[in-house]
Amino acid sequence: MMRQEAMIRPDDTIADLLGVRTALAVIDRAEVGLADADELADADWTLPSRLEAALMRCGLSTDPQTPLATLSGGQRSRAALAALILAEPDFLLLDEPTNNLDREGRRAVIDLLRGWSGGAIVVSHDRELLEEMDAIIELTSLGATRYGGNYSAFRQCKDSELEAAARDLAHAEKALSDVARRAQQARERKARKDSAGHRARAKGDQPKILMDAAKGRAEASGGAGARLRDARREAAGEAVSTARKKIEILQPLSMDIPPTDLAPGRTVLRLDGVTGGYDPARPIIKDLSLTVTGPERIAISGPNGSGKTTLLKIITGQIMPQYGRVELTVPFALLDQHAGLLDPSSTLRNNFLHLNPTADRHMAHAALARFRFRAADALRHPSELSGGERLRAGLACALGAMPPPMLLILDEPTNHLDLDGMNALETALAAYDGAVLVISHDSAFLRSLAPDRTVHLGE
Numbered sequence: 001m002m003r004q005e006a007m008i009r010p011d012d013t014i015a016d017l018l019g020v021r022t023a024l025a026v027i028d029r030a031e032v033g034l035a036d037a038d039e040l041a042d043a044d045w046t047l048p049s050r051l052e053a054a055l056m057r058c059g060l061s062t063d064p065q066t067p068l069a070t071l072s073g074g075q076r077s078r079a080a081l082a083a084l085i086l087a088e089p090d091f092l093l094l095d096e097p098t099n100n101l102d103r104e105g106r107r108a109v110i111d112l113l114r115g116w117s118g119g120a121i122v123v124s125h126d127r128e129l130l131e132e133m134d135a136i137i138e139l140t141s142l143g144a145t146r147y148g149g150n151y152s153a154f155r156q157c158k159d160s161e162l163e164a165a166a167r168d169l170a171h172a173e174k175a176l177s178d179v180a181r182r183a184q185q186a187r188e189r190k191a192r193k194d195s196a197g198h199r200a201r202a203k204g205d206q207p208k209i210l211m212d213a214a215k216g217r218a219e220a221s222g223g224a225g226a227r228l229r230d231a232r233r234e235a236a237g238e239a240v241s242t243a244r245k246k247i248e249i250l251q252p253l254s255m256d257i258p259p260t261d262l263a264p265g266r267t268v269l270r271l272d273g274v275t276g277g278y279d280p281a282r283p284i285i286k287d288l289s290l291t292v293t294g295p296e297r298i299a300i301s302g303p304n305g306s307g308k309t310t311l312l313k314i315i316t317g318q319i320m321p322q323y324g325r326v327e328l329t330v331p332f333a334l335l336d337q338h339a340g341l342l343d344p345s346s347t348l349r350n351n352f353l354h355l356n357p358t359a360d361r362h363m364a365h366a367a368l369a370r371f372r373f374r375a376a377d378a379l380r381h382p383s384e385l386s387g388g389e390r391l392r393a394g395l396a397c398a399l400g401a402m403p404p405p406m407l408l409i410l411d412e413p414t415n416h417l418d419l420d421g422m423n424a425l426e427t428a429l430a431a432y433d434g435a436v437l438v439i440s441h442d443s444a445f446l447r448s449l450a451p452d453r454t455v456h457l458g459e
Contacts, residue, residue: 001092001093001094001095002080002081002083002084002092002093002094002095002097010069011067012067012068012069013064013065013066013067013068014055014060014062014063014064014065014066014068014071014079014082015064015065016068017068017076017079017080017083018051018054018064018079018082018083018086019083019087020047020051020064020086023043023044023047024047024048024051024064026039026042026043027043027044027045027047027048030043050086051064051082051086054082054083054085054086055079055082057082057085057108057112058078058079058081058082058085058105058108058112059078059104059105059108060075060078060079060082072100072304072305075304075305076100077097077098077099077100077101077105078101078105078108080097081097081108081109081112084112085112089118090118090119091118091119091120091121092113092116092118092119092120092121092122093120093121094109094120094121094122094123094124095123096123096124096125096126097109097122097124097129098124098126098129098441099126099415099416100304100415101304101441102302102303102304102441103301103303103441103443104303105304105441106126106128106129106441106443109129110128110129110132113129113132114132125414125417125418125419125422126442127151127419127422127442127444128442128443128444130150130151130154131150131151131152132150133149133150133151134148134149134150135147135148135149136149136150136151136153136154138154165243168243169240169243169244171243172236172239172240172242172243173240173243175236175239175240176233176236176237176239176240178236179232179233179236180233183233257399257404257428257429257431257432258402258403258404259404259433260295260403260404260405260406260432260433260434261433262294262295262330262406262433262434262435263294264293264294264295265293265294266293266294266329266330267291267292267293267327267329268292268293268294268296268328268329268330268406268407268435269290269291269292269315269326269327269328269329269330269407269435269437270290270291270292270325270326270327270329271288271289271290271291271315271324271325271326271327272289272324272325272327273287273288273289273323273324273325274287274288274289274314274321274323274324274325274326275287275288275321275322275323275324276310276314276319276320276321276322276323276324277307277310277319277322278310278319280322283322284306284307284310285307285310285311285314285321285457287323287324288311288324289324290455292407292435292437294435295433295434295435295436296435296436296452296453297435297436297438297449297450297451297452297453298435298436298437298438298451298452298453298454298455299438299439299440299446299449299451299453299454299455300312300437300438300439300454300455300457301439301441301454301455301456301457302456302457302458303458305458306457306458307457307458308411308439308457309336309411309439311457312334312409312411312437312439314326315328315409315437316328316332316334316409328407330405330406330407330435331403331405331406331407332405332406332407332408332409333398333399333401333405333407333408333409334398334409334411335391335394335395335398335408335409335410335411335413336411336412337391337411337412337413337415337416338387338390338391338416339382339390339391339393339394341355341394341397341398342382342390342393342394342397343382344381344382344383345381345383346381346382347378347379347380347381348368348373348377348378348379348380348381348382348393348396348397349361349364349365349368349378349379351382351393351397352364352367352368352396352397352400355397355398355401356397356400356401356402358402359401359402363400363402364378364400365378367396367397367400368393368396368400370396370400371392371393371395371396371400372392373392373393373396386416387415387416388416388417388418388421390416391413391415391416391417391421392417392421395413395425395428399428399432404434405434406434406435407434407435407436407437408429408432408434408435408436408437409436409437409438410436410437410438410439410440411438411439412439412440412441412442413425413438413440413445414440414442414445422442422444422445425445426445426448426449429448429449430448436449436451438451
């Protein structure tokens with residue numbers, strides 16, 4: 001099993017992750033003549049070459065004694081993949097295996113599965129990876145549903161289900177309207193008959209006993225009819241409620257972003273010869289110049305460890321550059337994959353009010369509701385939320401601002417979003433008229449964003 005996050009002790013190495021520390025120590029002792037007879041008998045002399053091959057296959061060319069703490073998240077994920085290959089199991093269980101990987105790492109996962117002759121269960125929202133699946137099981141509040149085929153087939157089925165659910169709702173609402181109309185017509189007919197009966201009784205044309213009998217039959221018939229109409233109305237109402245609930249489950253999440261009115265010729269960001277990083281002796285960003293004008297969309301790419309997130313921190317003032325100049329001239333919002341802008345000890349509503357000082361409680365609830373945090377959900381704390389919910393809350397607080405930010409800076413925004421959340425974010429960004437600066441290794445997301453330019457780091 002490859003977990004989403006490797007649980008490591010401070011002194012763990014790659015060899016520990018792969019479970020070969022002891023076996024490698026035996027070989028090391030044998031090579032210098034310190035191993036005893038039992039150790040020599042049990043030594044796996046093929047281990048070093050198999051270990052090297054597994055690491056190379058996953059794009060890691062490093063010593064097995066390298067501490068895991070010195071590796072990036074993506075490099076640790078590659079090491080975890082190498083551990084799977086080295087173990088040669090019959091069945092793989094992968095939990096979000098591509099979340100922290102760069103393009104090459106994601107390709108390594110896909111290639112691993114393509115060449116895998118055993119079985120595999122993969123938990124993932126990575127649409128490129130899901131295209132490699134033989135079947136997809138979706139978990140919702142309705143339970144587990146199995147769809148044959150890859151992501152494209154799954155998406156087609158889901159779209160068909162949404163269309164069918166919409167038709168069912170329209171049919172149920174029409175049936176309820178028809179029941180209500182017929183009930184009104186029945187009430188009007190009864191009112192006319194009752195009025196005629198009252199006039200006939202007032203005239204005294206028929207014996208009282210006959211009129212009383214006719215009145216009794218009418219009341220009995222009317223009561224039965226009313227009960228039947230009530231039953232039909234109740235059944236039609238339940239059908240509408242059931243159809244509406246299904247629509248709410250299947251209907252994609254909607255994210256509405258107000259317009260920024262960013263002028264096409266306005267300078268949004270200018271970097272002039274910027275050099276910087278965490279270590280002054282070894283700056284990871286070197287002599288970088290960049291100008292963003294108007295509603296441009298720019299992707300920042302590069303392998304893990306190339307300085308992408310460091311660059312965003314320099315741009316937003318979290319790290320001061322060693323050399324060069326940074327000019328950020330418009331209001332901006334920065335959202336990382338962990339929604340770090342949210343205070344975990346405060347409610348979502350209070351987070352929104354803190355990040356948007358001119359907003360009131362009504363505006364906060366309205367903005368959060370657009371991102372499916374309705375009523376009491378607005379009083380939840382970020383610490384209570386799943387990764388996807390937390391990022392959705394971050395989007396609500398960042399994009400629901402008034403006025404909205406003219407520059408949206410996103411650091412791996414799809415890492416913890418579910419498929420509906422990704423589709424909603426892509427739809428929202430398609431309608432967003434501000435500038436976008438994004439780090440992402442999600443090829444499907446980048447295709448949807450259609451960046452005007454890509455800045456490559458680490459080359």
